Amino acid sequence: MIDEGLAAGGLNVQAVADGAPYQDVLPGCRSVVVYASGGRRLWERFVERCKADPAWVRERPHALDLHVRSLVTGRPGRWVFCSPTESTFVDFRLLAHAAGVGHASRLGLLMHPRWGTWMGIRAACFTTESIEPTGPLPGDGPCAPCDAPCIATCPVGAVAERVDIGRCARFVDEEETCKGGCLSRRACPVGEAPYDALEQAWHTDHARGRRLLAAHLGVDLGEGPPSGWGAWAKKG
Numbered sequence: 468m469i470d471e472g473l474a475a476g477g478l479n480v481q482a483v484a485d486g487a488p489y490q491d492v493l494p495g496c497r498s499v500v501v502y503a504s505g506g507r508r509l510w511e512r513f514v515e516r517c518k519a520d521p522a523w524v525r526e527r528p529h530a531l532d533l534h535v536r537s538l539v540t541g542r543p544g545r546w547v548f549c550s551p552t553e554s555t556f557v558d559f560r561l562l563a564h565a566a567g568v569g570h571a572s573r574l575g576l577l578m579h580p581r582w583g584t585w586m587g588i589r590a591a592c593f594t595t596e597s598i599e600p601t602g603p604l605p606g607d608g609p610c611a612p613c614d615a616p617c618i619a620t621c622p623v624g625a626v627a628e629r630v631d632i633g634r635c636a637r638f639v640d641e642e643e644t645c646k647g648g649c650l651s652r653r654a655c656p657v658g659e660a661p662y663d664a665l666e667q668a669w670h671t672d673h674a675r676g677r678r679l680l681a682a683h684l685g686v687d688l689g690e691g692p693p694s695g696w697g698a699w700a701k702k703g
């Protein structure tokens with residue numbers, strides 16, 4: 468079932484969910500193949516691409532999402548991307564959980580057995596083909612026996628049995644403390660390849676991440692987007 472080409476590109480977590488709940492996405496849907504990136508590979512391939520062709524960082528809004536789209540181009544099925552530019556909304560944590568990509572965690576993120584929460588869900592392929600579902604995973608996952616440093620680490624007590632996303636979002640908005648990434652996610656012992664500062668910045672604040680990536684690659688951004696990422700995205 469594993470698409471080795473996509474795995475080599477960084478979509479290295481692949482799993483299948485029953486398609487029955489997704490008739491609104493694809494009438495007659497029988498299976499959904501979920502693609503996620505665990506660890507660093509997708510990001511490293513993306514940075515290599517930006518290095519080879521700086522237009523990727525200079526001119527393309529949501530360039531990592533475009534990169535993912537380009538990886539699957541030409542493959543059959545109805546593709547939906549986990550991206551702000553996608554017009555079809557899918558609750559990807561629920562879908563990936565059903566497919567057995569990982570366990571639910573106290574952080575509210577899906578936790579892969581190997582990559583922990585350092586896993587981005589990137590896309591799903593909805594198909595009328597019948598493929599044996601691979602999930603959900605058995606057992607409670609790593610949170611049950613853990614003494615939860617994620618709870619103690621959050622400076623505003625937003626992590627408990629579930630995350631208080633409103634409290635978290637207000638704090639992230641108003642204070643500098645978590646602008647470089649979620650401290651509780653960093654404190655979690657599960658996962659073997661946490662993002663570095665650059666990848667974290669990209670996933671936390673696209674405009675800042677883009678500036679840092681350009682600086683890292685020595686790319687001159689010129690004047691950049693006219694007024695905010697949104698306006699720039701519409702141009703693209």
Ligand code: B12
Binds near residue numbers: 559570636
């Ligand atoms: C909107 C959004 C946000 C909003 C939060 C809004 C919210 N209410 O949660 C903001 C901008 C704050 C945000 C922040 C982050 N997000 Co976000 N976000 C999304 C997005 C686009 C939609 C989520 C959503 O609204 N779902 C629908 C509503 C109805 O769901 P809900 O009410 O929250 O929850 C329902 C179910 O989902 C379920 N449920 C709730 N929590 C969980 C957890 C699990 C594991 C499961 C199985 C089910 C489940 O219960 C609810 C009732 O049914 C998804 C991508 C996507 N399309 O799914 C990414 C997504 C969930 N985010 C992701 C990430 C990584 C983050 C950040 C870490 C980003 C960062 N800054 O580094 C933070 C972490 C915040 C946190 N601790 O949870 C990843 C999670 C990957 C993973 N391993 O699980 C996703 C899947 C994007 C991706 N490309 O992978 N996010």
Ligand code: SF4
Binds near residue numbers: 609610614616654655
């Ligand atoms: S620190 Fe422990 S309780 Fe918190 S998310 Fe990680 S495994 Fe779960």
Ligand code: SF4
Binds near residue numbers: 625626630648649
């Ligand atoms: S981003 Fe900061 S405030 Fe939000 S859950 Fe993580 S540590 Fe807590």
